[in-house]
Amino acid sequence: MKFSPLVDELIQTLKCLPGVGPKSAQRMAFQLLERDRKAGQSLSQALSKAMSDVGHCQSCRTFTEEVHCPICASHKRGLSQVICVVETPADVLAIEAGGHFSGRYFVLLGHLSPLDGVGPDELGLALLEEHLASGEVAELILATNPTVEGDATAHFIADIAKSHNVIVSRIAHGVPVGGELEYVDSTTLALSFNGRLPL
Template identity: 50%
Template sequence: MQFSPLLEDLICKLQFLPGVGRKTAQRMAFSLLGQERSRGLDLAASMSAAMTGIQRCSCCRNYSDEPVCPICASAKRQDEKTLCVVENPSDVAIIEKTGLFQGVYFVLHGRISPLEGIGAEDIGLDQLERMLAAGSFKEVIVALNSSVEGNMTSFMIAKIAGNYGLNVTTPSRGIPVGSELDTMDEGTLSYSFTNRKNL
């Protein structure tokens, strides 16, 4: 089926969204056309505004509407002298949701991957080193995902932080709180037994 040029263009571009193939894009396009047109226009306007207005915070590299994000701009959060390094902006979102961490973040936007040609500077490790060298931090929490690349990146960050005599930690891994033992995969179970704690 050939759609009209405007419709075909919309269906094509909607596939830029993650997890959206041609069929879903068609359904989305017809749904937008079937609703009040002002809603589609609102969505388009918000998208434009976000694409042009959202930048990376010059301190932590997280997405921000301002040159410095509210977390980095907060004296209270800087006073904690704790830096949490994460892979993605969505990690900041989920950690903030716990309300437990009161320090500041550093967002890598990826992890080192020689196969994909992603090196230390692509994920801002030079900027991270300058921040640590400035000497305002006591502890660095490395909260990356435990893939091969994630672990490699964690070790590099630990090494950099070690150079400045900082305390380097990482969130504990093991059986999720509330999970049943018999639903665990072998990897997690082996790890949690090997790394058992005194009760």
């Protein structure tokens, strides 16, 4: 049934959100229309502002509406000699939530995937190389995802770093804390054996 053009359009466009199908979209639209039109208006404004104004940090490529993101702009961390390379801005949030890393980041916004047309240019590796060539980087920590593409990307970047004589390391992969050996997959177990540390 066609409901009313505006309501139909709202339901259709809500489906652009990840994990939202026709039923959820309908529920969202009706909830906003019935209960909380103010929230709907503020969501509309937040969306519009974010979509048009949020760009990328000129130093680390994460999302920001300024020239530099808060981390790159800070006196303490912006000139850190340690750079952590991650795939997405969400990874930055995950690492920051721990609060144990005090260097700066470089966000690839993806991983090498030639079939999808994602090469070194799309990942901003020229910008990363500028950082490495400046002589201000002592160590590059690779924190790409432990997937085939993430591994390939890590190795590709490691080669660049080595050519600039920068120490390069990869975060450890192994059994997660609180996990049980019995339920850990065999590849992770193999990695945890290879990466064992002396006690």
